Ligand SMILES: CC(C)[C@H](C(=O)O)[C@@H](O)C(=O)O
């Protein structure tokens with residue numbers, strides 16, 4: 142059995158704490174003979190800036206390119222608010238996405254039954270919720286050129302960002318969405334602003350043609366992004382798979398995650414194209430951020446990070462059984478009433494980051 | 506007393522039905538001697554396309570330019586799904602906004618106490634909610650150039666949209682937000698994606714400088730648009746005035762409107778710059794769309810349309826008393842349990858569009 146190479150990038154804020162718990166689970170899976178893992182460590186975000194003066198070093202980029210999967214916790218924090226734009230913490234994350242070609246970002250919005258009451262929404266609207274947001278991650282306004290600020294004199298500046306999408310980019314992300322839908326409830330909602338954006342117009346055209354040509358068995362609907370932002374609040378269970386562009390996906394996936402009341406719990410996967418051997422570059426991260434306000438206190442919730450490892454087992458290590466076991470262990474500890482502070486709700490007491498990690502390992 | 510000129514553009518779908526009810530209220534205000542109004546009528550959207558082959562005619566644009574206020578109901582519907590991009594119904598709306606220079610779109614998200622239970626959110630989170638979203642309406646990705654689709658051959662196309670913001674555009678919308686905040690709870694939340702967009706970076710810089718220079722007495726916070734999409738769901742009452750760009754404002758205002766459970770109830774105002782006499786060009790519309798599925802059935806809710814007239818009384822006709830009276834009349838009929846179908850909830854029966862219009866006039 143050859144070893145899977147994992148690059149662990151703890152990043153900033155609560156990143157190191159929750160990464161340590163994910164490592165415990167990796168160690169456990171290794172000892173249990175599920176697979177053999179080789180862990181390397183790198184720096185990203187503010188942590189990389191402090192050491193290397195950039196948001197990710199060339200050395201760590203090379204490790205990321207060579208890894209079977211990258212596990213990233215979170216980047217950013219007020220400490221780096223004043224650093225130059227090109228080396229701000231987010232730049233490390235964006236470079237990883239772009240250089241590894243991770244065009245498909247899968248963001249499940251799942252409501253854990255044990256936490257349904259933590260949602261702002263009425264319980265019946267979110268209990269059992271299970272949406273998969275498929276966000277395009279290497280195109281759109283995040284990377285299009287020109288992207289610049291020009292000084293016009295007289296105190297005036299002009300800022301420009303460019304949203305670009307080509308047919309092949311829309312097709313490949315559409316394909317990911319349709320394939321996922323076939324394994325789920327067989328419905329795809331494609332979202333854009335075709336009524337005001339040319340990229341939205343092309344998006345709709347390409348998704349429609351792809352559907353007709355290859356996925357006519359899947360139910361497809363188109364919904365404008367503003368309408369989707371509304372419908373997520375009104376009746377989230379109407380959705381199965383949602384496919385959308387980089388910027389809309391950023392907002393809609395955060396909104397969807399918050400609906401579940403389980404934000405600290407949600408993992409994500411960012412996948413590249415399959416090579417000749419069916420292997421994909423991949424990065425896994427929690428949906429939540431670096432939470433600088435609680436960093437170092439040992440109270441952060443490691444579940445999204447551990448769940449991200451679960452997604453790695455499924456999508457990178459070809460081990461859906463281990464992925465299911467991790468998901469079951471998470472549900473198990475929640476079912477026992479174990480809660481970190483962020484999901485404490487009416488529970489009598491909360492446990493620490495470490496205690497939660499240990500409890501999940503014990504459950505496994 | 507000189508007459509105020511109102512251009513009424515009923516548009517498509519339920520537009521004509523709800524416009525008729527707003528007209529009743531205008532007639533009533535005229536008869537009651539509140540002010541004297543001269544109503545002209547025009548076509549916009551699909552209705553204009555069917556007659557003129559464009560989404561708004563030059564004649565109606567001239568009427569809009571000459572009016573003291575435009576009252577627009579809604580545009581669009583499946584009937585026009587196949588029309589060329591440049592003459593689609595939305596193009597009429599966009600041209601009105603752009604040519605009249607209506608850069609400031611005010612979208613209140615208010616939760617009517619009588620309807621708090623209609624929200625998907627738990628009552629305590631939305632009861633008494635009162636947010637004002639200030640959306641920039643004539644810039645950004647809606648109007649930036651290039652905006653085009655290029656055929657690359659081999660079945661590939663490239664679509665480009667351009668987001669452009671200049672300092673003065675951000676300053677003038679920021680000013681609207683700060684001024685409004687001073688009359689409300691004195692807090693502005695400015696939202697963009699400064700971490701990935703240059704226009705967001707400039708936005709934050711300009712709003713920060715404006716605040717420091719002229720509005721240091723107002724509380725200002727910056728929140729990334731994805732975080733705001735989350736926080737709106739988590740704890741909407743933390744917001745007072747939110748100021749954001751055209752595209753983010755489109756999504757965030759719809760999300761906020763849906764939170765209230767009162768979507769069919771929410772008006773909006775789009776305002777231009779004040780001229781030497783302090784007069785502004787202005788257009789007023791409901792936040793909701795043309796609802797083609799219920800068009801012509803006489804069941805649509807005219808409250809948002811009548812509320813839009815209320816906003817016209819406040820912002821164009823310098824008559825806050827009449828505006829307050831309209832708001833009070835709306836609250837009054839709701840307090841009496843009168844409901845159109847969309848807000849019926851557990852009410853024993855619902856009333857028609859006309860009955861609701863008549864009830865509001867009676868209440869006035
Ligand atoms: C940190 C930031 C650059 C990033 C994004 O905007 O994509 C984050 O919000 C996310 O959703 O992963």
Ligand SMILES: CC(C)[C@H](C(=O)O)[C@@H](O)C(=O)O
Nearest residue numbers: 336337367581595598599755
């Ligand atoms: C109809 C459409 C062009 C419009 C927009 O995107 O601005 C609408 O969604 C709105 O919010 O007024």
